[in-house]
Amino acid sequence: MTAKELVKLKNVWVHHDNIPVLEAINLSIESNDFLGIIGPNGGGKTTLLKVILGLIKPSRGTVTVLGTSPERGRKHIGYISQLNLFDRDFPIRVFEVVLMGRYNRAGLIRGYNEADKNAAVAALKTVDMLDYKDRQVGKLSGGEQQRVFIARALTTNPKLLLLDEPTASIDPGMQAEFYELLEKLKENMAIVLVSHDISAVSIYVNEIACLNHRLFYHGSKEVSAEELEKTYQCPIQLIAHGTVPHRVLREH
Amino acid sequence: MFEALQYQFMQNALAAGLLAAVACGIVGVYVVVKKVVFISGGIAHASFGGIGLGYLLGINPVLGAMVFTVAASLGFGLVTRRTKLPEDTAVGILWAMGMALGIIFIGLAPGYAPDLFSYLFGNILTVPFFDLMLMLILDVVIVALVVTLYKGFLYLAFDEEFSTVSGVPAESLYLLLLCLVALTVVVLIRVVGIILVIALLTIPAALARQFTYSLKKMMLLAILAGIIFTFSGLWISYALNLASGATIILVSGTILFISLGINRLRRRTQERERTASAA
Numbered sequence: 001m002t003a004k005e006l007v008k009l010k011n012v013w014v015h016h017d018n019i020p021v022l023e024a025i026n027l028s029i030e031s032n033d034f035l036g037i038i039g040p041n042g043g044g045k046t047t048l049l050k051v052i053l054g055l056i057k058p059s060r061g062t063v064t065v066l067g068t069s070p071e072r073g074r075k076h077i078g079y080i081s082q083l084n085l086f087d088r089d090f091p092i093r094v095f096e097v098v099l100m101g102r103y104n105r106a107g108l109i110r111g112y113n114e115a116d117k118n119a120a121v122a123a124l125k126t127v128d129m130l131d132y133k134d135r136q137v138g139k140l141s142g143g144e145q146q147r148v149f150i151a152r153a154l155t156t157n158p159k160l161l162l163l164d165e166p167t168a169s170i171d172p173g174m175q176a177e178f179y180e181l182l183e184k185l186k187e188n189m190a191i192v193l194v195s196h197d198i199s200a201v202s203i204y205v206n207e208i209a210c211l212n213h214r215l216f217y218h219g220s221k222e223v224s225a226e227e228l229e230k231t232y233q234c235p236i237q238l239i240a241h242g243t244v245p246h247r248v249l250r251e252h
Numbered sequence: 253m254f255e256a257l258q259y260q261f262m263q264n265a266l267a268a269g270l271l272a273a274v275a276c277g278i279v280g281v282y283v284v285v286k287k288v289v290f291i292s293g294g295i296a297h298a299s300f301g302g303i304g305l306g307y308l309l310g311i312n313p314v315l316g317a318m319v320f321t322v323a324a325s326l327g328f329g330l331v332t333r334r335t336k337l338p339e340d341t342a343v344g345i346l347w348a349m350g351m352a353l354g355i356i357f358i359g360l361a362p363g364y365a366p367d368l369f370s371y372l373f374g375n376i377l378t379v380p381f382f383d384l385m386l387m388l389i390l391d392v393v394i395v396a397l398v399v400t401l402y403k404g405f406l407y408l409a410f411d412e413e414f415s416t417v418s419g420v421p422a423e424s425l426y427l428l429l430l431c432l433v434a435l436t437v438v439v440l441i442r443v444v445g446i447i448l449v450i451a452l453l454t455i456p457a458a459l460a461r462q463f464t465y466s467l468k469k470m471m472l473l474a475i476l477a478g479i480i481f482t483f484s485g486l487w488i489s490y491a492l493n494l495a496s497g498a499t500i501i502l503v504s505g506t507i508l509f510i511s512l513g514i515n516r517l518r519r520r521t522q523e524r525e526r527t528a529s530a531a
Binding site for chain 1: 285287400401403404411414415418419461464466467
């Protein structure tokens, strides 16, 4: 399969009260990418995702999603926002949450039909959460909730998944399981995840970019300590994983 | 008590309680889960401007309140969504400006405003037939809108951002929800009055929430709770000769607190049993 360009950002600037949040961002996401964007809190990671989704309009530059505007193209994007933003007491069941993903097929007035319900069941099976379909979402663990929201995004067969701080509310023991799910999903779609947690991200993704108002794109996941320092603007500890046989700890 | 039921005013009072319970049960659930209680309080108080407008124009004050409150809610919604004015600041302004307009309008209206007190604090025993009919029509409108747009309102309340991404017309639905709150306030004015409306928009829904995590069941339970509150409040106020609106609110609050207490006790007993069986 040849890679197709899904998202293109050209010289994108976003200002919030005249303070630049994103500066001169150029980014291209292709159909087989598995990209991790890391950077400090307040570095503009969520803003970048919202620009791709058309929820925030850039003050300068152009955003193209599948050759069209973000508003038109975003039906092909599955978005998983930060988990801590939703009300744990909200009276809604897992199955209802997943069906939400089918809204753009059903529209405002029509009820959900068999095809919609089958898509929701299939998505729940993919994330291994079908047994939980009648549970209240807020009562599940962080990792289980994350899976439910991924299932919701999967019901529309997206070409791209955007995940905002996906590991923030998952306990460390469950993180490996979560990344294995992403490994499975990346066969069929591009995945972009943003996180401030460098170590967790870097094991699994294929490429890493660093974002702190400006985007430093590396094209691979070999990120040097100097580059990370440029992003975080302070000395950092770099811990290598995987095939690197030793830990590299830099002095503070 | 039961001989009282043969009086027309008592039958009207029961009908008013029933109609109020339907509106506040359904819309109150959205108010509680979407956390717009403070906004609803602002809308309720702003409706006083409409009561004053009714007096000034010489029309039924409840009709005046209906038009004025819907307009004020839409204005509030547009201002908070389109400008940088923080929402709670906007509520404070809506709240006080609505009441201020009411006072000015009543001052300008010729003559004396005789039943002003009943609009502020409600009097379920004196609801006129015309107002009952208006309450019925508003109930039908509210039920029809919520049944038709059920999933839109659910998604708006649960996850507005994802709704927008999926193409839900979130802003329009939000404005419509504020209008539903405005219409519910109008339905409730005659029963508990402008100042006490907020209690009936929150207590039945809060009570229902303890027993279910389905939004639909929550609405049905909240309606049932509303009926129990208005009927028992009416009965107590009639028997003890107390103000009906205030009695309904105090009965509602008391039942809610008893229920919260029982739930807490039950949970603690369950926990104790669990630790006992684990040991």
